[in-house]
Amino acid sequence: MQDTTTYILTLSCPDQRGIVHAVSGFLLERGGNIEEAAQYNDHDTGLFFMRVQFACADAGAEALREQIGTLAARFDMRWQLHAAAQPMRAVIFVSKEGHCLNDLLFRWKSGLLPLDIRAIVSNHRDFYQLAASYNVPFHHIAVNKANKAQAEERQLEIIDGEGAELVVLARYMQVLSDAMCQRLAGRAINIHHSFLPSFKGAKPYYQAHDRGVKLIGATAHYVTADLDEGPIIEQDVARVDHSLTVEDLTAIGRDTESQVLARAVKWHGEHRVLVNGQRTVVFR
Incomplete structure (x- = not known):
């Protein structure tokens, strides 16, 4: 044959x-x-x-x-x-909250994500041991107002050097520059710990708690220069009530974030997501 x-x-x-x-x-x-x-x-x-x-x-x-x-x-x-058999080369960005990173690494190592995770990039050192346990190179690149341009240049060197087709912002809490967003257009996925377009920006669970919401959620979307405005790939919600504290909402939200991001990354890795202007077509 x-x-x-x-x-x-x-x-x-x-x-x-x-x-x-x-x-x-x-x-x-x-x-x-x-x-x-x-x-x-x-x-x-x-x-x-x-x-x-x-x-x-x-x-x-x-x-x-x-x-x-x-x-x-x-x-x-x-x-x-x-x-179809070629896994997508990916680089993961993370800051100090590692639940999404840990979930992605576990799914990848379990054969559940069609990825080839080439590197982890962080502006903190917290997860170098986690990266080492999965034998993934870890790059610590501190970012501040003074060195942001140089830091992003180094990040792009890593992305290009690894031939990455996908960059996953797994709770990476730095705003990318407009130039960086343009370089990564259509191949960078962010997880926002809110059901967009509600509660944009920082501390959405605090905002949700203040408003007494009955549903909290998470949104995976492509990164654009407009903060938290990129085409949405996947969303999900969890039901909550008045008895829960901000800490409770945050814990529930972390599970939702991990699941939503994993689905978005999987679908992107399987080439099931097509951008349609400000929206997406997802062939699940």
Whole structure:
């Protein structure tokens, strides 16, 4: 039997008739077998989104990309092709709260996340031992107003040096510069410990407690220059009541944050998230 490779093709383009037929026909002509397919027509923007996982004879990814490029030109497609078996290289940023970091590392080591975690970057030294226990390089880069530009330059050197396709801000409590956000556009995911757009900024659990909320939540979103305004990937909530303290809310919230971030990272790593302006299309 001929060797086959499984690929994931994601695309978006102006909506029109014949796109699905063209894509499926293209794969059929090359002996491809579609294993999973999902599509979405956004009537508000007039855009079409599609994710196709398929197996085909191993004729070389570059040749396949060239042929897809010809197809894409017909429909003005923006597209990406990935080998499904290739884990996504990632770098994790963290500050002094490690619940999301610990959860991601455990899931990754358990084979539950399609990642290759290459490094951990922190503005504190707290988690160097945790990183060492997973045999992941740990980089301590202190950040303050005076050295922010130099610190971000060093961070980008690590990201680029590791060939990272994804940067996860796992409770990294530094605001990235506009330039840094632009460099990481579409490949940096933040977890905000609030159900956005409510309670933005610092200490959202204190804000929630002051307002006597009955639900608290967490939001995973792509990082943009507008603080806590990036396209949302995943959210979840937990029910609370008047008897709970700020500390209780924080403890409950940490569990929610970890789960929400893990789902967002998993979906991104599986190429299930397509950005649609200020929103996302998530093929779960």
